[in-house]
Amino acid sequence: MDRSMLLKPFKSLIREKCGLSFEDSREVLLAEGIKTRLSERAVASHDAYLSLLSCEPDEFSRLLNLITVKETYFFREAVHFKILTETLIPEISSKTKNRKIRIVCAGCSTGEEPYSIxxxxxxxxxxxxxxxxxxxxxxxxxxALSRARAGVYAGHSFRAVPDHIRKGFFSEQENGFRINDLVRGGVEFLHLNLFGDAYPEAVRNTDIIFYRNVSIYFEPEAQKRIFRSLAEMLNEKGYLFLSSAETFVHNSGLLSLVEKEGVFLYEKGVTVQVEERRKHPDCQNRSVVAPAKQGRAGTSAARPKYAAMRTMGEAHRTFDRALALAEDKSYENALLLTERIISLQPSFMKAHMLRAGILINLQRLDEAETGCRHGMELDQWSLEGHLLLGLIARIRGDFEEARKRFNEAVYIKSSCWLAHFYLGEICRFEGDRQLACREFEIVIKLLEEKGFSDHGLTFFSLSFPMEQVIHLCRHNLAGMKRGRA
Ligand SMILES: C[S@@+](CC[C@H](N)C(=O)[O-])C[C@H]1O[C@@H](n2cnc3c(N)ncnc32)[C@H](O)[C@@H]1O
Incomplete structure (x- = not known):
């Protein structure tokens, strides 16, 4: 039997119990782990070992210890710790008054991360x-937890530790450097499965979560479920850090992506005051992110203006490339670029809309809808947002919702021929000939007067010419006037 087939039931069991994925290059890690345990337990076959794994929790733990990636070190992405102490804590402590601020490290490995905190x-x-x-x-x-509790570390863990920290918080001993008792006593370690059903009290009502370099090992559905559980664990206005490489993948609207000192993280319960925004004529250019707080003793001054301008310039250049790729039907690459733009500049409305348009073309309708709604928090009267939501509803066959969205699009911009066209189609489909005729007549008039390009979408994937749309409308009109729907 080939390796993939042999490993299939193991992969399913592990996915079901802890959400981890062992596809592609990670398959080798799983195969090696099983081989080691087969030999250590003197088990003759994979089938026999699978039975052991299913009924012996200890054996499952042993295998997991061999196949989880535990790579970590002190002060990994050091800027997160600076933001923690200089920005988040002063902000949170003003609300928590007489209680401790609770910080949780999810997937803490051998302890370097919580000890860095x-x-x-x-x-x-x-x-x-x-x-x-x-x-x-x-x-x-x-x-990993036993090593964390022991608190003794060697060279590799210290690759990003400044000298004064090593001297001030560790003492050298025979087998490495031992973290001092003060720090060790300030961290509690728990054995807990992120993919488990309920999290214990000890990690609930948390103010700040570090969930870094862990989600990449989960399969997509497990990622979503775990992120939801972590979001529930957070107190209102609490924060969640992911590693910079993972952050944007989780931007599903469950928590708000915010920027602090040029770093993106998530905050719970930040609702964008859309009506407030609409009162400002420049609402499309205003950032949904909260402004960075002034840190202690001027250590975290606002980002210099030129840096913000450079970011904006880069976002615009990347947007042009993303649009060109989408028009070239290179959807996956275009999608990656839109995600990069949104992480650079979350208030870039057109990037949200381009992303949603690409996702529609990829038939990833749920993600397209979430992305579109997220973008529309910047401007609830976005014509493009309504058109895209209308298209999504139309593809799903939800004509009532589609009609509502296209009507709103027409309300926002009465000359949007595309909204009239789809309204005509829906009316024709629903047998409302009179209204359908009226809509198709409007489309012809608008196209003849204003041209094809005024459709309202940043990315318009239909490639047929204007004459063909006019011809189609005339054909529909003639059919309906002859009495055929
Ligand atoms: C690469 S380490 C990340 C360590 C640390 N967060 C950091 O960024 O340096 C990933 C850790 O996630 C843990 N992990 C994997 N699946 C888990 C699960 N279902 N529940 C809890 N921890 C898990 C692994 O055991 C491993 O220690």
């Missing part, structure tokens, strides 16, 4: 930091 807190708020903060790290890997 504790060190940053001790460095910023003094040795008594534990009276103000609770720091909890959890992981599914028991072996």
């Amino acid at each position: 504790a060190i940053a807190l001790a460095d910023a708020f003094g040795p008594d930091f534990s009276s103000m903060f609770s720091v909890v790290g959890f992981d599914i890997d028991e072996e």
Whole structure:
């Protein structure tokens, strides 16, 4: 039997129990882990080992310890710890008054990440930091947790640690550097499966979650489920960090993507005041992200203006490339670029709409709808947003919703021939000949007077010429006037 077939039931079991995916290049890791356990337990066949795995939780843990990726080090993406102490904590502490601020590290591996948090807190708020903060790290890997609790580390873990931190918070011993008791006592470690059904009290009502370099190992449905559970775990106005490579993938609208000091992270419960925005004529250019807070002693000044302009310039150039790729039907590449633009500049409305348009072409309607609605938080009267939502509803066969959306598009811009065209089609389909005729007549008039390009979409994937649309409308009109719908 070939390797993929042999591993298939193992992959299903692991996916079902903890959401991890072992496809493609990660298959080797799984195969090696199983081979090691077969030999250590002297089990003769894969089938026999599969039965053991299904009924012995300890054996399942042993295998997991071999196949999870535990790569981590102190102060990984150091800017996150700076934002934590200089921006998020001053902001949160003004609301939490008499209780500890709760910080959780989901997928903490051997402990470098939660200890980095504790060190940053001790460095910023003094040795008594534990009276103000609770720091909890959890992981599914028991072996990693025992190493975390021991708190002894060697060279590799220190690759991003400044000297004064190593000297101030660690003491050298025979087998490495031991973290000092003050920091060690300030972090609690728990064994917990992120893909489990219910999270315990110890990690609920959290103010800040670090969930970095973990989600990449889950299959897409598990990623969504876990992100939802983590969002539930957060207190209102709480924050969630992912690694910079993972952040944008989770921008599903569940939490709000915000920017602090040029870094993107998620915040719970930030609703964009759309009506407020509409009062401002420049609402399309205003950022949905919260302004960065002033840090302590001027350490986190607002980003210089030129940096913001450079970001905007880059976003616009990337947008042109993304549009060209979409028009070339290179949808996946175009999609990646739109995601890059949105991460650079979340208020770039046209990028949200281009992304939604591409997703419609890829038949990924749910994502297109979510993206479109997210973009429309910037401007609820976006013509393009209504057109795209109308198209999505039309493809799904939800004509009532589609009609509503196209009517709103016409309300926003009465000369939008595309909205009239689709309204004509829906009316014709529903047997409302009189209205359908009226809509098709409007389309012909608009196209003859204003031309084809005024359709209202940034990315319009239909490639037929204007004459063909006019011909189609005339054909429909003639048919309906002769009494055929
Ligand atoms: C690459 S490490 C990330 C460590 C740390 N967060 C960082 O960014 O440096 C990924 C960790 O996620 C843990 N993990 C994987 N699946 C998990 C699950 N279902 N529940 C909890 N932890 C899990 C692994 O055991 C591993 O320790």
